Amino acid sequence: MHVTRHAEARTVLTDTRYVPPPVPQDGREGTLAWLRAQVSRFSTGDAHARRRRAVVERLAAIDPADLRSAARAMTLERDGEWRGIPTQVLEAALGIKDTAAVPAAASGYLTGEAGPEADAAVAALLDQADLPAVTLLLQAHAATEGLIDNALKHATWDGDQPDPRSSATPRSAPTGIDVEALLHETLRHDPPLKATRRLDTRTGDEVTIDLVAVNRDPDVFPDPDRFDPTRGPVPHMTFGHGVRPCPAPDHALALAAGVLEGLL
Ligand code: HEM
Structure with a gap:
């Protein structure tokens, strides 16, 4: 089943009958396969609840705000070379x-x-950090960088301002860019994670929730294909929904906002 409507996605993501494959x-x-069997993201039932509690506690x-200012400072220090920050x-x-x-480790x-x-990368991480910390780092890595990449594609620049994407050197900011508004609309219009999957435990069917389509229902x-940072907060599903949404939307936004502030 391929879910493209917002209401249907809400139903699937709130019903415990649907679990991650x-x-x-x-x-x-110590291998990546072993790690995937230990983390909350791919667990169900009591194991999921216990593992999720551990990451939520760590996040708390x-x-x-500290992530945001550290990301901004590091981006400025590195002359806009933001990847990895x-x-x-x-x-x-x-x-x-x-x-x-x-x-x-995050690539697979x-x-x-x-x-x-x-596998070697997972082993190196587990030498230094416990499972909740490794889970957070791996969940955060590609999605947060993807959000920044996508937001930069949507940033609009005054005609006579240098475009900071063309150079590693930070330039003066085009006036009037509202970083929060840019990020929220990027999350809706151009999500870094395009889909999430579930298994229907009653029928055995695989369900793909198409986040791009759902966010443009x-x-x-209204006018879903238009990129419009003035929409204000909207119920996009880029951070998931229901039983097991992303526990870190505020942390993700803070990291991305800090980098963008350093760049713009
Ligand atoms: C723009 C950046 C991010 C996006 C779009 C995103 C999105 C998501 C989504 C959709 C899920 C649920 C997947 C599903 O069940 O289908 C999820 C889970 C998760 N995310 Fe994020 N995430 C982002 C950044 C982060 C960051 C920065 C962290 C940690 C600091 C994080 C930690 C987690 C964890 C631990 C889970 C698993 C939750 C569970 O198993 O119950 N994410 N994320």
């Missing part, structure tokens, strides 16, 4: 010293496509 449980300890100790800021907030391994986290490089979003 199970991942293999027999990976060798991190103030999004959200992950490094989060790693510092989690008390981890070196997450050079995150991109390689959602798909399960593991190779020796991803004309019953919910």
